[in-house]
Amino acid sequence: MSDLDDETVKTRxxxxxxxxxxxxxxxxxxxxxxxxxFEASLKALGQEPLIATPETxxxxxxxxxxxxxxxxxxxxxxxxxxxxxxxxxxxxxxxRLAKHSMxxxxxxxxxxxxxxxxxxxxxTQVDAAVGQGQVLVIINRDRIEVQIRPTSGTPxxxxxxxxxxxxxxxxxxxxxxxxxxxxxxxxxxxxx
Amino acid sequence: MNLTPRPLNRLLCAIFGxxxxxxxxxLLLISTISGYARWWRAFAGExxxxxxxxxxxxxxxxxxxxxxxxLIAMGLIIIILLMIWWIAxxxxxxxxxxxxxxxxxxxxxxxxxxxxxxxxxILRTILGKRTDIVSLSLTLWxxxxxxxxxxxxxxxxxxxxxxxxxxxxxxxRETQELxxxxxxxxxxxxxxxxxxxxxxxxxx
Numbered sequence: 001m002s003d004l005d006d007e008t009v010k011t012r013x014x015x016x017x018x019x020x021x022x023x024x025x026x027x028x029x030x031x032x033x034x035x036x037x038f039e040a041s042l043k044a045l046g047q048e049p050l051i052a053t054p055e056t057x058x059x060x061x062x063x064x065x066x067x068x069x070x071x072x073x074x075x076x077x078x079x080x081x082x083x084x085x086x087x088x089x090x091x092x093x094x095x096r097l098a099k100h101s102m103x104x105x106x107x108x109x110x111x112x113x114x115x116x117x118x119x120x121x122x123x124t125q126v127d128a129a130v131g132q133g134q135v136l137v138i139i140n141r142d143r144i145e146v147q148i149r150p151t152s153g154t155p156x157x158x159x160x161x162x163x164x165x166x167x168x169x170x171x172x173x174x175x176x177x178x179x180x181x182x183x184x185x186x187x188x189x190x191x192x
Numbered sequence: 193m194n195l196t197p198r199p200l201n202r203l204l205c206a207i208f209g210x211x212x213x214x215x216x217x218x219l220l221l222i223s224t225i226s227g228y229a230r231w232w233r234a235f236a237g238e239x240x241x242x243x244x245x246x247x248x249x250x251x252x253x254x255x256x257x258x259x260x261x262x263l264i265a266m267g268l269i270i271i272i273l274l275m276i277w278w279i280a281x282x283x284x285x286x287x288x289x290x291x292x293x294x295x296x297x298x299x300x301x302x303x304x305x306x307x308x309x310x311x312x313x314i315l316r317t318i319l320g321k322r323t324d325i326v327s328l329s330l331t332l333w334x335x336x337x338x339x340x341x342x343x344x345x346x347x348x349x350x351x352x353x354x355x356x357x358x359x360x361x362x363x364x365r366e367t368q369e370l371x372x373x374x375x376x377x378x379x380x381x382x383x384x385x386x387x388x389x390x391x392x393x394x395x396x
Binding site for chain 1: 194196198201202203204205206207208209210211212213214215216217218219220221222223224229232233236237239240257261264265268269271272275276278279282283335340347349350351352353354357358361362364365376377378379380381382383
């Protein structure tokens with residue numbers, strides 16, 4: 001495989017490769033095909049079938065529901081539908097990981113959301129002049145939610161915090177720029 | 193960073209997902225709507241008759257079964273082999289040799305090989321004893337002419353990421369200059385293993 005450009009590398013870093021789903025599917029198909037092959041060869045060699053001959057299988061399938069329990073059949077159908085839907089969604093959705101990228105001249109710079117959250121929490125603490133444990137930062141894709149419990153008696157405005165966070169995101173040049181939501185709790189924390 | 197065939201993964205996931213869904217919905221319909229079940233039995237009976245006819249027509253004189261079974265068996269084997277290949281290409285594309293080239297130098301010609309461990313040691317030396325880095329590891333991915341470098345750095349909580357990231361990236365560039373090569377670089381600032389499975393990140 002040859003060169004990938006930086007954009008491709010970035011996308012690959014920020015999204016999931018769907019390897020686990022692929023491996024699960026491949027194993028499923030191998031087991032099914034292996035069983036069919038085994039049963040067919042037993043028949044070809046004139047041996048007793050392991051579970052049932054291909055003909056018995058086909059008779060069972062073609063006369064469904066036959067004598068099988070309707071509820072069990074419906075349950076199996078529901079489970080298979082959900083399973084199929086899960087795999088389908090895995091194939092179709094972008095599968096973004098909890099990561100962001102930052103602009104950098106030299107390299108593709110990727111950071112886990114938790115690292116970004118920690119940096120933002122630190123900055124908020126400094127700018128809102130609150131102690132550790134009074135700030136909670138939640139990052140979810142392109143939304144950042146900051147919850148602050150101010151110190152009692154010290155008023156705190158959203159704008160200061162938002163300005164500080166925007167500045168911090170700008171310094172770190174996080175792309176794409178997430179939206180910031182600040183929630184200042186009504187109850188304060190006593191004496192810091 | 194690796195060279196897992198992602199479009200293939202997605203395509204096959206979607207196709208198999210739809211197939212499994214179709215079977216599931218089919219079972220649901222059979223067990224709930226009797227009219228559908230009746231239609232299915234009639235339809236499957238017809239299909240069974242036709243295929244039986246085909247199998248009979250393709251049975252050679254003196255043979256017990258149709259030669260189509262051999263084709264079916266071969267098809268199954270091919271599918272199994274393809275699936276094994278599909279598993280094998282997951283996570284492919286890692287290499288552990290950074291430089292591997294032959295120099296026709298006059299007194300002593302020879303081949304030079306530099307492994308990923310050597311690159312990592314150089315990087316550690318350049319970055320020195322930094323207190324804001326908890327751990328650092330380096331992997332290489334297949335790329336021409338030079339493998340790409342992916343550095344995973346675990347910073348201490350609350351460190352300004354842009355500055356650290358840029359410094360690490362610069363250090364990697366310096367390392368590359370030392371080796372006399374250039375190539376793509378990925379710097380990944382990672383949280384601890386504890387947070388790897390979390391979807392949204394909460395930090396106090």
